[in-house]
Amino acid sequence: MTFTIVRVNLVAPGASPDALAARYRTALDLAVYADRHGIATVQTEEHHGAENNWLPSPFVFAGAVLGATRRITVTVSAAVGPLYEPLRLAEELAVLDLLSAGRLITVLGIGYRPEEYERSGVDWARRGRIQDEVLETLLAAWTGEPFAYRGRTVRVTPRPYTRPHPLLLVGGSSRAAARRAARLGLPFFPSAHLPDLVAYYDEQRARYGTEGWTMMPGPVTPLLHLSDDPDRTWAVHGEHFLHEARTYASWSSPDIRSVVRSRATTVAELRAEGVYRVLTPGECVALAADAPSLVLHPLCGGMPEEEGRRSLELFCEDVLPRLR
Secondary structure, three states, rough: EEEEEEEEOOOOOOHHHHHHHHHHHHHHHHHHHHHOOOOOOOOOOOOOOOOOOHHHHHHHHHHHHHOOOOOOOOEEEEEEEEEEEOHHHHHHHHHHHHHHOOOEEEEEEOOOOHHHHHHHHHOHHHHHHHHHHHHHHHHHHHOOOOOEOOOOOEOOOOOOOOOOOOOOEEEEEEEOOOOOOOHOOEEEEEEEOOOOOOOOOHHHHHOOOOOOOOOOOOOOOOEEEEOOOHHHHHHHHHHHHHHHHHHHHHOOOOOOOOOOOOOOHHHHHHHHHOOEEOOHHHHHHHHHHHHHOEEOOHHHOOOOHHHHHHHHHHHHHHHHHHHH
């Protein structure tokens, strides 16, 4: 069966505190609805200091979703590892793992925005070394045993629910990220369809004598919105998709490889490009025949909440039953 994902980043340009609070409540309602209808995972992420109110605290949001649901997993993809204090992160992820009985999936990358490091007082030039320390600390902390940390002996409790530890993947699009995952025996999550990088990861696993696996996006992994009338949806709401696409483009450098990278500057260009797609239920069923996963993005770019709710309802009521 096709793996189903609901993406949530809470973007809401210019929203008031009341409007943001309502949007967060709607996101939780959608997660509960997705849980009841068999969606596999809610995916969230982090960015800091964004003018459009992009979610900066993915693990807080993950805790709210996990507390409100019973079956669905939450995938934080990706958190920016070097921006976290390692011991505190180990504790928080252990608690979330216990709270959810193992339903949290964490992808740690190093990010791609130097300004996020600057505002946090973290050295961008040392991001790889800091990421190494974060990952190594998490793995040591989750054993429940004392370990050496920055010149002292520490212990982290409680131990997580999942053994040997909560599901933790290394994200990225560089050889350094693949090598880091292989050295630590962790799964690798490329940020795009990068089979050559996966082959390199496998070579490095053989070199280090570690086990692991990859979770790689397909060659085409569009962000989806469901509608009975795609032409109308593009005409009325296309600017919301374009807002997110242009935000990503403004943050990206030429070396960044991402499955959602867009070069569009107008709604018409974005629609033709195919990174964001508005589909009827029937078109979505046809897409699923050749797609290992479907990524729904009901609240994309400040999308009105009722429109986002209707999109998810169309998928769950008119598409999911035809995929089983």
